[in-house]
Amino acid sequence: MQSSTKQNDLIEQRSWTPQYHFYKPNHWINDPNGLFFLNGTYHLFFQLNPDDVVWGNMHWGHATSDDLINWQHQPIALYAEPEGLGYIFSGGAIVDKNNTSGFAKNGETPIVATFTQQSKDETQVQSIAYSLDEGKSFTVYDQNPVIPNPGLKDFRDPKVTWYEKGQFWIKTVVAGQCIHIYKSNDLKTWHKLSEFGHKIGAHGGVWECPDLFPLICSDTDTERWVLIISINPGGPNGGSATQYFIGDFDGEKFVSQDEQIRWLDYGTDCYAGITWDNTPNIKHSRTYIAWMSNWQYANNTPDNTWRGAMTLLRTMYLKKAEQSYYLLTPSAVKLPQDTVRLQYCLSKEQPISVPEAYSLECDISLTQGNIALVWKNDCNEQFRLEIDADTQSVTADRTKAGFTDKGFDSVIKMPLSKHECTNLQLEIFVDECSIELFFNNGAHCITALVFPKQAFSQLHIDQSSKKESLENLKITKYTK
Incomplete structure (x- = not known):
């Protein structure tokens, strides 16, 4: 291993600024959050420290793109409330096209963000905020939290999906080394349905950033449910990684097709990824992005002018194997057509x-x-x-x-x-x-x-x- 002096020399010699991966100059970023697509624009929110290039003081940053590779930074979307419910941790967002939340008053389409807040005493609760201007600004719901802490240290990272058959919303929340699944009709009042993860999957560390959604396999025209779970530590090659399950959801419980451990990426730097809401052809494919780092060294990478970048966007499909299904996740990005x-x-x-x-x-x-x-x-x-x-x-x-x-x-x-x-x-x-x-x-x-x-x-x-x-x-x- 190189000495600290040699590492300092390395830092002074070069900058490693990404050319076509998303990052934020002079800031720390980690997990992608609140992903949605609306009116031709992809919205990427993310964990942001506005004051430093190491983790801390978590807000939601915001960026937008119309081509999946060029991103425009936008103002901070959600601010930490250190004297209130706490810092703004990870979560998702949905396009509430039917105004089930009742937040719209004049025909707007509400965007409802769902996120964890962690207080100074490290109590984690689930909160929401809404936007009536396509994500440009958010109003924090005045009756947060919508799900209080049930007495768990790790209770975070809510992600919401519409359950078409039952005409209600489901929310997955990490609870230690499993997930809790909740139900709501209005995105405000939630009732617990079930749990998943006991004695199945990899359990080398805490589970994080769940994402449960249906996909129709083009090979068989059959719908299956996919559950993405990040884990830290416990990855196949050390530290942070992402596993996934494929199975069925009946409106109450998710059941995996088997007990095989499947890794979304065998590398060390694809973590905390989730999928976009409201994308085209969402029943057959999902658009996915992850944080390109690993908690083993995330705060110590050598470029002090920024820390944290995102993977390229990936398209997620179901594929049929002999006795089961698996995911294909090719890059959704092709480098610009005017390249050499x-x-x-x-x-x-x-x-x-x-x-x-x-x-x-x-x-x-x-x-x-x-x-x-x-x-x-x-x-x-x-x-x-x-x-x-x-x-x-x-x-x-x-x-x-x-x-x-x-x-x-x-x-x-x-x-x-x-x-x-x-x-x-x-x-x-x-x-x-x-x-x-x-x-x-x-x-x-x-x-x-x-x-x-x-x-x-x-x-x-x-x-x-x-x-x-x-x-x-x-x-x-x-x-x-």
């Missing part, structure tokens, strides 16, 4: 010169042995991605990629089936401080932060023999 598109002639002996921010696509076929993509710079640093057919695994190694403090020097492991190794489509997004990898249209994902002293300028291809093939390599350079 470069088709490379692949040569094992010659490294490929790569820009600082780009996307990469390729096809890999392995029947045995391994193949590796290795990003390098002139400081002898590297990030290595290896696919191995013999062990049926993927390894992403950042132990030599620059910054290594606070457990950052990790090796990420992910399983692949033999069949997947023989026919692997890979899409990779590289930014100043991150690499996002999507395997086979998002059937598997790895998200990893990297903080090298210099940008990785070369891509090397290592193959164990001539039986491996990497074809159709295409790089799309990002230009603003």
